[in-house]
Amino acid sequence: MASETDFLLAVEGLTVSFDGFKAVNDLSFYVDQNEIHVIIGPNGAGKTTVLDLICGRTKATGGSIRFRNQELTAMKEHQIVKAGVGRKFQTPSIYDDLTVFENLEISYPRGRTVFGALAFKRDAAVRDRVEEIAETIFLSDHLEQRAEYLSHGQKQWLEIGMLLIQDPELLMLDEPVAGMSVNERKKTAELLNKIIRNRSVLVIEHDMKFVEDIAHRVTVLHQGKILSEGSMERVKADPKVVEVYLGH
Amino acid sequence: MKISVRNSAPRRATGELMGVALLALLILIVLPLGLDGFRLNMVGKYLTYAFVALGLVLCWGSAGILSLGQGIFFGLGGYCMAMFLKLEASSPEATKIQSTPGIPDFMDWNQLTELPWFWEPFHSLPFTLLAVVAVPSLLAFIVGLAMFKRRVGGVYFAIITQAFAAILTILIVGQQGYTGGINGITDLRTLNGWDIRTDGAKQVLYFVNAALLIGAVLLCLFVRHSKLGRILVALRDKEDRVRFSGYDVANFKIFVFCFAAALSAVGGAMFTLQVGFMSPSFVGIVPSIEMVIYCAVGGRLSLLGAVYGTLLVNWAKTLLSESFPELWLFAMGALFIGVVMVFPNGLAGLYQQYVAPRLARLFPRAVPRVGEVIPPPTAAE
Amino acid sequence: MFEGYTLAELGSIFAMQGFAGLILFSVFVLMALGLAIIFGQMGVINMAHGEFMILGAYVTYLCSTLVSEYLPALFPVYFFIAMALAFVASGLLGMLVEWGMIRFLYKRPLDTLLATWGLSLILQQIYRSVFGAREVGVVLPDWLMGSVAVTDTIEVPINGLFVMGLTMIITLVIYTVMFRSRWGMGVRAVMQNRVMAGAVGINTERVDRLTFGLGCGIAGVAGSAFTMVGSTGPTSGQLYIVDTFLVVVFGGAQSLIGTIASAFTISQAQSTMEFFLSGSTAKVLTLLTVVAILMLRPQGLFVLKVRR
Numbered sequence: 039m040a041s042e043t044d045f046l047l048a049v050e051g052l053t054v055s056f057d058g059f060k061a062v063n064d065l066s067f068y069v070d071q072n073e074i075h076v077i078i079g080p081n082g083a084g085k086t087t088v089l090d091l092i093c094g095r096t097k098a099t100g101g102s103i104r105f106r107n108q109e110l111t112a113m114k115e116h117q118i119v120k121a122g123v124g125r126k127f128q129t130p131s132i133y134d135d136l137t138v139f140e141n142l143e144i145s146y147p148r149g150r151t152v153f154g155a156l157a158f159k160r161d162a163a164v165r166d167r168v169e170e171i172a173e174t175i176f177l178s179d180h181l182e183q184r185a186e187y188l189s190h191g192q193k194q195w196l197e198i199g200m201l202l203i204q205d206p207e208l209l210m211l212d213e214p215v216a217g218m219s220v221n222e223r224k225k226t227a228e229l230l231n232k233i234i235r236n237r238s239v240l241v242i243e244h245d246m247k248f249v250e251d252i253a254h255r256v257t258v259l260h261q262g263k264i265l266s267e268g269s270m271e272r273v274k275a276d277p278k279v280v281e282v283y284l285g286h
Numbered sequence: 287m288k289i290s291v292r293n294s295a296p297r298r299a300t301g302e303l304m305g306v307a308l309l310a311l312l313i314l315i316v317l318p319l320g321l322d323g324f325r326l327n328m329v330g331k332y333l334t335y336a337f338v339a340l341g342l343v344l345c346w347g348s349a350g351i352l353s354l355g356q357g358i359f360f361g362l363g364g365y366c367m368a369m370f371l372k373l374e375a376s377s378p379e380a381t382k383i384q385s386t387p388g389i390p391d392f393m394d395w396n397q398l399t400e401l402p403w404f405w406e407p408f409h410s411l412p413f414t415l416l417a418v419v420a421v422p423s424l425l426a427f428i429v430g431l432a433m434f435k436r437r438v439g440g441v442y443f444a445i446i447t448q449a450f451a452a453i454l455t456i457l458i459v460g461q462q463g464y465t466g467g468i469n470g471i472t473d474l475r476t477l478n479g480w481d482i483r484t485d486g487a488k489q490v491l492y493f494v495n496a497a498l499l500i501g502a503v504l505l506c507l508f509v510r511h512s513k514l515g516r517i518l519v520a521l522r523d524k525e526d527r528v529r530f531s532g533y534d535v536a537n538f539k540i541f542v543f544c545f546a547a548a549l550s551a552v553g554g555a556m557f558t559l560q561v562g563f564m565s566p567s568f569v570g571i572v573p574s575i576e577m578v579i580y581c582a583v584g585g586r587l588s589l590l591g592a593v594y595g596t597l598l599v600n601w602a603k604t605l606l607s608e609s610f611p612e613l614w615l616f617a618m619g620a621l622f623i624g625v626v627m628v629f630p631n632g633l634a635g636l637y638q639q640y641v642a643p644r645l646a647r648l649f650p651r652a653v654p655r656v657g658e659v660i661p662p663p664t665a666a667e
Numbered sequence: 668m669f670e671g672y673t674l675a676e677l678g679s680i681f682a683m684q685g686f687a688g689l690i691l692f693s694v695f696v697l698m699a700l701g702l703a704i705i706f707g708q709m710g711v712i713n714m715a716h717g718e719f720m721i722l723g724a725y726v727t728y729l730c731s732t733l734v735s736e737y738l739p740a741l742f743p744v745y746f747f748i749a750m751a752l753a754f755v756a757s758g759l760l761g762m763l764v765e766w767g768m769i770r771f772l773y774k775r776p777l778d779t780l781l782a783t784w785g786l787s788l789i790l791q792q793i794y795r796s797v798f799g800a801r802e803v804g805v806v807l808p809d810w811l812m813g814s815v816a817v818t819d820t821i822e823v824p825i826n827g828l829f830v831m832g833l834t835m836i837i838t839l840v841i842y843t844v845m846f847r848s849r850w851g852m853g854v855r856a857v858m859q860n861r862v863m864a865g866a867v868g869i870n871t872e873r874v875d876r877l878t879f880g881l882g883c884g885i886a887g888v889a890g891s892a893f894t895m896v897g898s899t900g901p902t903s904g905q906l907y908i909v910d911t912f913l914v915v916v917f918g919g920a921q922s923l924i925g926t927i928a929s930a931f932t933i934s935q936a937q938s939t940m941e942f943f944l945s946g947s948t949a950k951v952l953t954l955l956t957v958v959a960i961l962m963l964r965p966q967g968l969f970v971l972k973v974r975r
Contacts, residue, residue, distance in 0.1 A: 119532035131527040133520040140516050145531045149513055152541045158513035352777045432962040441712050441776045445912045446958055452909045453954045460947025575784055615792035622785025626778040
């Protein structure tokens with residue numbers, strides 16, 4: 039096993055293959071405490087697969103993923119969540135048939151076992167926390183509304199809110215501003231800047247303007263491998279990156 | 287807005303409790319007063335199926351897990367009860383003309399000379415009552431554990447539960463000497479010495495059954511209004527999201543499947559007591575899927591609807607098969623198709639859409655609601 | 668369970684039971700092929716599949732009766748006419764059902780299951796009203812009667828051989844249509860990406876209807892073949908539906924080879940065990956084994972690992 043690290047997340051030699059096709063190939067990268075780390079790359083580079091691997095949705099063929107020096111590859115999805123990793127999906131993944139309040143409440147980190155959920159009481163602590171989060175994600179006025187009727191942007195925020203209420207140490211976002219209007223995009227950047235305090239964020243994003251606004255460090259993926267890594271300026275100046283990705 | 291958060295849930299709960307009160311009024315007072323003993327016993331029989339339908343509302347309606355094997359659990363509950371009653375009816379004195387007195391008659395006919403080991407504990411009533419709930423729940427637990435932990439769901443789960451229903455029927459029919467075969471376990475007489483065949487006993491059993499059913503409805507309401515109930519709905523919609531909110535999704539599915547199984551089993555046991563026999567014709571593929579239609583007609587999302595749906599379908603079945611037996615399968619077939627294509631939310635949906643708004647205009651203050659109707663997911667997967 | 672038999676006798680028993688299993692296998696394959704197309708390719712659960720098969724059987728029965736009555740000269744070959752008619756009848760009914768019901772339910776597999784169950788009840792009652800509740804059988808032409816003695820102890824019935832040959836031909840035809848023809852490519856294209864297939868000019872609704880019709884038509888042929896080895900009643904179809912679904916799921920729903928392999932395994936296991944145990948025990952053991960294996964390997968025997 040690899041040695042202890044100070045990084046919050048250490049991905050080393052990560053490989054996954056689907057019937058011989060290596061979607062992610064011997065990938066290594068690190069995420070620091072309180073860092074906003076953005077992964078960019080052309081379609082099919084393996085970005086979403088990397089998030090799937092970290093959160094346990096896909097099992098790795100080889101390599102290691104350590105979160106606070108805890109090996110994640112052997113853990114189940116809900117254990118990884120409990121360890122402090124939260125993940126937002128590319129398309130808004132919320133519960134259409136429940137209200138905004140209930141959506142947030144389900145993510146509240148208490149009563150996660152069967153009998154815990156049966157005994158769960160909606161007490162003041164839960165209500166206050168839900169209302170606090172709803173305020174952060176601009177949905178205070180929609181708590182009783184069924185989530186189905188929210189706009190696309192509001193759904194994205196709701197899912198971010200569902201993650202916030204879990205209070206994860208590592209937040210993983212898959213294209214959080216895709217399909218948003220300019221105004222919503224601005225609000226989302228504002229939201230992200232507000233919530234990154236005391237946590238690390240791993241983001242996949244295509245919107246370069248948005249990436250420049252938020253990224254501390256950028257990793258460029260291409261065909262399952264790292265093409266370039268570093269600050270946005272460095273990456274932008276890298277001729278390899280320009281050729282495969284930024285050039286067009 | 288914040289005020290409504292605190293208030294809307296209690297108001298909804300009051301509405302539902304009024305609905306339960308109405309149901310209780312109907313089955314505990316109106317029907318017993320209005321029907322003769324024979325018809326009342328029949329309604330009692332229908333109401334035992336309502337236990338199954340209630341379980342399906344939670345399992346299928348809320349969580350989106352369609353089990354086509356609920357007859358298994360209904361049957362197992364019924365068989366457990368029947369085994370106890372049969373042993374009591376097979377005392378050495380009552381069976382002294384048999385070549386082996388003291389064992390059930392069908393065993394004697396099949397040349398068994400000694401009671402099989404798994405029948406022994408059913409001499410005890412407490413064990414039997416425990417087994418009625420425990421045996422089906424255990425089976426559901428094993429099946430659920432194997433399937434849900436491996437993330438088998440949707441149509442695969444439906445087909446495999448159906449296969450189980452087929453397997454159990456073939457097994458019961460094939461192992462005549464141990465199970466009574468195709469005829470089932472018949473000629474049941476007394477429960478701890480109390481003759482269950484008399485009119486008086488049947489009336490008492492009707493009320494026990496009806497009271498248990500009301501209890502079951504309340505229990506289901508509690509489950510549905512707990513956070514667990516909302517998690518079930520959530521995992522029907524977005525299973526992955528629930529998983530990545532830190533829940534072990536399989537455990538919740540196993541729970542609701544076992545809960546539905548236990549409810550069905552109670553229904554089965556009450557069926558045996560009221561009707562006086564249990565046979566494989568309540569276990570197999572056909573009865574199991576028929577039980578789904580009871581729930582669907584009532585509205586797959588509504589607990590009270592499920593009870594009314596069960597009553598209505600069975601009443602129609604009795605009526606039609608008494609006078610036009612050949613029409614019954616047509617009607618049943620049309621029900622299946624209609625419930626899927628025309629009114630997916632069943633009676634409860636119709637009530638919500640047409641009756642409730644009018645009632646609300648007439649009595650603006652308090653209107654009982656037949657459960658909470660959430661449109662079904664467009665994709666059940 | 669083997670005591671009391673000599674080795675040679677055991678060999679013959681296995682061979683004879685193996686052959687009986689092959690007939691069961693043929694029926695399974697024919698039924699499962701139609702289902703594999705409808706379920707595997709279209710994702711539709713057709714619980715009325717057995718009734719489509721029985722329709723084919725009744726058409727064959729009608730043909731047998733009518734031909735022997737009015738055209739006795741054609742009797743030796745009536746079976747081929749019957750099979751074609753069975754295919755057409757079940758296929759047309761299938762297309763009608765697709766148009767009236769299935770096309771509204773493509774995204775709701777569990778609802779399709781319930782609706783087609785309702786359809787199966789209605790069809791059963793129609794059969795009962797038209798043909799009566801009793802089982803009917805067809806008269807086989809002379810050349811299909813009797814059996815061939817392979818060795819002193821092993822005899823194989825000719826009608827069984829015929830059904831097997833038929834199954835092989837039909838399987839090859841279906842394979843060619845689905846995987847070697849342009850139309851089959853269109854079908855697979857629609858099933859994999861409906862929007863894209865529509866965009867490149869495939870009439871997806873028509874493909875759906877024809878595919879469903881094809882699956883049902885094959886069921887009709889299966890029913891036609893079924894009359895040669897068993898009699899037909901209104902509820903005969905229902906007896907086979909669970910087995911057939913298990914065959915398809917066990918084989919891995921998308922794979923034709925898998926369907927055939929699993930039909931072979933299940934039918935052989937069942938018929939071999941049937942000789943030594945009672946029929947019902949053999950069936951219980953077979954089904955339990957299949958279900959147990961499915962629990963260990965829910966995706967079936969043959970399936971590709973794909974990226975989610």
